[in-house]
Amino acid sequence: MDTVTVLGLVAGSLTTLSFAPQVARAWRTGSTADLSLLMLVVFLAGVLLWLAYGVVRADPAIIAANAVTAALIGLLLSLKQKNG
Amino acid sequence: MDTVTVLGLVAGSLTTLSFAPQVARAWRTGSTADLSLLMLVVFLAGVLLWLAYGVVRADPAIIAANAVTAALIGLLLSLKQKNG
Incomplete structure (x- = not known):
């Protein structure tokens, strides 16, 4: 795997995983x-x-990052629908 | 400009501009x-x-989207620092 793809995967991991603490917070606090x-x-x-x-x-970096991000945002959206 | 670049620019516009209402809300409600x-x-x-x-x-789509997004997230971060 070339260096640029690794850069994209690290970038995608960060922007994607950033939503995990947001989901956790929304889940915990309601x-x-x-x-x-x-x-x-x-x-x-x-x-x-x-x-x-x-x-x-x-582009595997863009595909992977956005598939997981879509799932996390979907979760946040359902929590927002539930809690207002 | 080819169709795929246009797709990327539309995608980038949406993910970037999505933070504008979030900044507006944080600004308004404090x-x-x-x-x-x-x-x-x-x-x-x-x-x-x-x-x-x-x-x-x-990749112009990725550059444009992320430059503006970085500015909007920076704004949100300063509002979060101010308001807790």
């Missing part, structure tokens, strides 16, 4: 009032398009 | 308690690495 619903919806739409972009470019 | 500080810090680190990745790959 409070999501400060999260913007519009942010979550638009971000999810963008992440799904990035996933398509990664597939077309055959 | 409340950022539900935002995870760890999320913001790790996400910003990841976005800066994506920016480097875009530069190395000479």
